[in-house]
Amino acid sequence: MKQCEAFALPVVFFLILLVADINVDARKYGPTIKPEDGNNGLSSDQYCTTHNCFTEGNVNITIKPTSSGGDSSGHRESYLTWNDFSQNGGSGAAECTEQYYPSTATVVALSTDLFENMRTCGKAITIYYGSRRSKATVVDQCDVHDGCRRNSIDASTEVWHDLGVVETNPIFGGISVSWSMDS
Numbered sequence: 001m002k003q004c005e006a007f008a009l010p011v012v013f014f015l016i017l018l019v020a021d022i023n024v025d026a027r028k029y030g031p032t033i034k035p036e037d038g039n040n041g042l043s044s045d046q047y048c049t050t051h052n053c054f055t056e057g058n059v060n061i062t063i064k065p066t067s068s069g070g071d072s073s074g075h076r077e078s079y080l081t082w083n084d085f086s087q088n089g090g091s092g093a094a095e096c097t098e099q100y101y102p103s104t105a106t107v108v109a110l111s112t113d114l115f116e117n118m119r120t121c122g123k124a125i126t127i128y129y130g131s132r133r134s135k136a137t138v139v140d141q142c143d144v145h146d147g148c149r150r151n152s153i154d155a156s157t158e159v160w161h162d163l164g165v166v167e168t169n170p171i172f173g174g175i176s177v178s179w180s181m182d183s
Contacts, residue, residue, distance in 0.1 A: 019137060035120055039044055047144070062158060079174065079175070080175050085101035085140070086101065095118075095140045096118065103157035103158060107137050109141055109154040111151060112144040112145070114151065114153070115142075125137075126179060126180050127153065129163040129165070130162045140154070
């Protein structure tokens with residue numbers, strides 16, 4: 001019996017940590033989790049095509065912004081990364097437009113959890129970093145299943161320049177920013 005108790009305690013502790021982590025994510029991102037059988041008979045791919053979600057394993061995770069959509073100013077916090085949207089960039093044509101863009105274009109790709117299944121295509125966003133800002137157009141999705149981190153924005157070189165960060169700056173390629181979807 002002592003061996004069973006010794007084994008059960010770490011398992012219970014792990015489960016508590018797992019639930020606590022899910023609750024933290026739920027408070028921050030407000031996800032609704034729908035199991036496969038709750039998709040009204042649709043496959044995960046079909047369900048996520050018509051709902052704001054992405055699939056992880058056999059669970060669809062729907063991301064809903066918090067009621068305020070971010071902080072009191074309406075800005076959301078995200079992580080800004082760099083992307084080459086040109087034909088030589090290696091990531092393919094932009095999903096929204098099937099086009100490539102030069103480094104001088106102010107364009108972005110939103111991570112899967114922010115992309116909203118093409119509903120954000122062509123929308124303008126404003127990205128804030130310190131006292132600087134950049135207006136950019138959503139032209140692509142950065143797939144969280146293909147190496148992109150959740151809650152991130154891949155931005156062109158011009159967006160980085162608008163924010164006052166040049167390629168030789170050590171922070172170029174990865175900073176925390178806030179942003180808002182323009183009306």
